[in-house]
Amino acid sequence: MVISKNLASFSESCHTLHFSCNIPTSGNLNSRQPIAKKSHIICMCMPIPTSTMSQPIATPLIKDNESLLRYLRQPMVLPHELDDDTKRRELVERTRRELQSMSKPLEAMKLIDTLDRLGIAYHFEDDINQSLTRFSSGQPNEDLLTTSLRFRLLRHNGHSISSEIFGKFLVQNGKFEESLGEEDILGLLSLYEASYMGGGEEKILMEAMEFSEAHLKSSIAKLTPQLSRQVAQSLELPRHRRMARLEARRYIEEYGKFENNYNPDLLELAKLDYNKVQSLHQMELSEITRWWKQLGLVDKLPFARDRPLECFLWTVGLMPEPKYSGCRIELAKTIAILLVIDDIFDTHGTIDELVLFTNAIRRWDLQAIEELPEYMRICYMALYNTTNEISYKILKENGWSVRPYLKETWIDMVDGFMMEASWFTNGQVPKMEEYLENGVTTAGSYMALVHCFFLIGKGVSEESVKLLMNPYPKLFSNAGRILRLWDDLGTAKEEQERGDLASSIVLFMKEKNITSDEEARESILKLIHNLWKEMNGELVSRNALPLEIKKVAFNMARASQVVYQHEEDSYFSSVDNYVKALFFTPLI
Numbered sequence: 001m002v003i004s005k006n007l008a009s010f011s012e013s014c015h016t017l018h019f020s021c022n023i024p025t026s027g028n029l030n031s032r033q034p035i036a037k038k039s040h041i042i043c044m045c046m047p048i049p050t051s052t053m054s055q056p057i058a059t060p061l062i063k064d065n066e067s068l069l070r071y072l073r074q075p076m077v078l079p080h081e082l083d084d085d086t087k088r089r090e091l092v093e094r095t096r097r098e099l100q101s102m103s104k105p106l107e108a109m110k111l112i113d114t115l116d117r118l119g120i121a122y123h124f125e126d127d128i129n130q131s132l133t134r135f136s137s138g139q140p141n142e143d144l145l146t147t148s149l150r151f152r153l154l155r156h157n158g159h160s161i162s163s164e165i166f167g168k169f170l171v172q173n174g175k176f177e178e179s180l181g182e183e184d185i186l187g188l189l190s191l192y193e194a195s196y197m198g199g200g201e202e203k204i205l206m207e208a209m210e211f212s213e214a215h216l217k218s219s220i221a222k223l224t225p226q227l228s229r230q231v232a233q234s235l236e237l238p239r240h241r242r243m244a245r246l247e248a249r250r251y252i253e254e255y256g257k258f259e260n261n262y263n264p265d266l267l268e269l270a271k272l273d274y275n276k277v278q279s280l281h282q283m284e285l286s287e288i289t290r291w292w293k294q295l296g297l298v299d300k301l302p303f304a305r306d307r308p309l310e311c312f313l314w315t316v317g318l319m320p321e322p323k324y325s326g327c328r329i330e331l332a333k334t335i336a337i338l339l340v341i342d343d344i345f346d347t348h349g350t351i352d353e354l355v356l357f358t359n360a361i362r363r364w365d366l367q368a369i370e371e372l373p374e375y376m377r378i379c380y381m382a383l384y385n386t387t388n389e390i391s392y393k394i395l396k397e398n399g400w401s402v403r404p405y406l407k408e409t410w411i412d413m414v415d416g417f418m419m420e421a422s423w424f425t426n427g428q429v430p431k432m433e434e435y436l437e438n439g440v441t442t443a444g445s446y447m448a449l450v451h452c453f454f455l456i457g458k459g460v461s462e463e464s465v466k467l468l469m470n471p472y473p474k475l476f477s478n479a480g481r482i483l484r485l486w487d488d489l490g491t492a493k494e495e496q497e498r499g500d501l502a503s504s505i506v507l508f509m510k511e512k513n514i515t516s517d518e519e520a521r522e523s524i525l526k527l528i529h530n531l532w533k534e535m536n537g538e539l540v541s542r543n544a545l546p547l548e549i550k551k552v553a554f555n556m557a558r559a560s561q562v563v564y565q566h567e568e569d570s571y572f573s574s575v576d577n578y579v580k581a582l583f584f585t586p587l588i
C-alpha cells in the first residue's frame with residue numbers, strides 16, 4: 001500500500017500546508033483484510049513553519065488502521081528533523097548526566113532553574129526532584145542567593161520547606177539586615193523572587209518582598225545593562241507568575257545574548273525542543289480546528305464566538321507539558337463550547353429561552369431538547385455529545401465513570417449564567433462577593449479544572465474525587481477568582497458598553513466608595529496579589545488534591561494575566577502576538 005503526502009497549495013502568507021493521503025480502493029493490508037472499501041482522501045490543514053519545507057518525504061510502513069492513524073497524527077517528519085531529534089535526545093542525556101554529577105548545591109540549583117526557564121525541565125522531572133531532595137537542607141552559613149533559590153525551587157516543585165530559613169538574615173527588630181541590600185544584587189533578586197512563593201500568613205516573606213523590592217528599585221539605575229534588564233523584568237512580573245511556554249520563548253531568545261556564562265548545549269537543546277513542542281501544538285491545533293469545523297456550531301449560531309485558537313492558548317497555559325497533548329485537545333473543546341453558551345446568555349437568548357435552556361441542562365437528557373428553539377438544540381447536543389465523548393475516553397483509558405462529575409460542573413456553570421442573566425433582567429446589582437464567586441463559575445474555572453483533573457488522571461482516588469463537587473476546593477476557587485478578576489480588568493470596558501451591570505470593577509467602586517476607575521483597578525490588583533498568597537499556602541498544604549492538578553490551578557491564574565493584560569488598546573492584537581510566538585514562529 002502506498003501512502004504519499006503531497007505537498008500542495010503551500011501558501012507562505014498563512015503558513016498553511018495542505019497535504020493529502022490516498023489509500024487505494026483495493027488497499028489490502030495483509031491480503032485478507034481490506035482497510036478501506038473506497039478511496040479516501042484525508043486532508044489536513046496544518047500550519048507549518050516555512051523553514052521545514054524540503055523534499056523528499058519518507059514513505060512510512062503502514063501495516064494497519066492503527067499505524068495509519070498514528071502516522072496521520074504525527075507531525076510530518078522531514079529528514080532534517082530526524083537529525084534534530086537524534087541531536088535533541090543526545091543533548092537531553094548529556095544534560096541529565098551533568099545534573100546528576102553535580103555535587104555543589106548552588107551549581108545544581110542554578111542549572112535546575114535554567115532548565116525550568118528554558119522550558120525543558122520536564123525532561124528531567126525525576127532527576128530534578130532527586131537533586132532537590134538531596135540539597136533540601138542547607139548549610140547554616142549559606143548566603144542569601146543560595147537560600148532563596150533553594151526555597152523557591154523546592155516550593156515550585158511541591159516540596160515543603162519552611163520560610164523560617166530566612167530567619168538568619170533578620171536583625172533584632174524582625175527586619176532584614178540592611179547590609180544585604182547593598183551589594184549582593186543577585187541575592188536580593190533571588191530573595192525577591194522567593195518572596196512571591198509566600199503564603200498569606202508568612203510574615204517573613206512579606207517582609208522579604210518589601211525589603212528586596214525597595215532595594216532593587218533604588219539600585220536599578222546603577223546596575224550593568226544586563227543586570228538592570230533582569231531586575232526590571234522581575235519587578236514587572238516575578239517568575240512565579242509567568243506562563244511557562246511564553247517564558248521559555250522569551251528566555252531562549254535572550255539566553256545566548258544576555259547571559260554571560262551561557263551553556264551552548266542548553267541553548268541548542270532548548271531551541272530544538274521548543275520547535276519540536278511547537279509542531280506538536282500545531283498538530284493539536286489542526287485536530288481541534290477540524291473537530292470545530294465538523295461540529296459546525298458557529299455556522300448555525302453566527303452570533304457566537306469562533307475562536308478555537310484562543311481556546312487552545314488557554315489549554316497550553318494550563319497544561320504546557322507535551323505529555324498532556326490529549327488533555328489539551330479535549331479541554332479546548334470544552335472551552336470552545338463554553339464561549340458559545342456564554343454568548344447565548346450574554347448576547348442572544350431572551351430570558352424565557354434562557355430559563356428553558358437552564359432547565360434542560362439541569363435535566364441532562366436529550367429528551368429535554370424538544371422544548372428548545374433550534375439554535376439552542378444544536379448547542380445543547382454539541383455539549384451533551386462532547387461531554388459523553390470525553391467521559392467515554394476517560395472510561396476507556398482508566399475505567400472511571402466520570403460523566404456525573406463533568407455533567408455537574410456544566411450544570412453549575414449554566415446556573416451561574418442564569419444567575420447573571422436574572423441580575424441583568426431585574427436590574428439587580430449583586431454584592432461584590434456574590435458576584436465574584438458566581439463569576440468564578442461562569443468563567444469556566446471549575447468546569448475546566450474538574451475536566452483537567454480527570455483528563456490528567458493522576459491521584460484520582462475516592463478521597464480526591466470527593467473534592468470535585470460543589471463546594472469546590474479553595475484552590476480552585478482562588479485560581480478562578482484570579483481568572484474572573486483578570487477577565488473583568490480586560491473586558492469590562494466592552495461589557496459595560498454592551499450594557500452589563502455587573503463587573504468586579506463597577507461593584508468594587510460602589511462598595512468601597514471609590515470614584516476613579518484607576519483606583520478601582522489598583523485595588524483589584526491588590527486583591528489578585530492576596531489571592532496569590534492564599535494559593536501559595538495551598539501548594540504545600542497537605543490535602544488530597546494531587547500536585548498535578550494544583551499546578552494546573554496555578555497555571556490558570558498565570559494564563560489569565562497573559563490573556564487579559566495587555567498594553568495596546570486592542571485585545572486581539574496582543575493575544576495574536578502570543579499566539580504567533582507560541583504556535584507559528586519557530587525559533588531559529
Ligand SMILES: CC(C)=CCC/C(C)=C/COP(=O)(O)OP(=O)(O)O
Binds near residue numbers: 314342346445
Ligand atoms: C480556562 C478557561 C475556563 C478559560 C475560559 C475563560 C473565558 C474565555 C471566559 C469567558 O470570558 P468572557 O469575558 O467572554 O465572559 P464573561 O461574559 O463571563 O465575562
Ligand SMILES: [Mg+2]
Binds near residue numbers: 487491492
Ligand atoms: Mg468578561
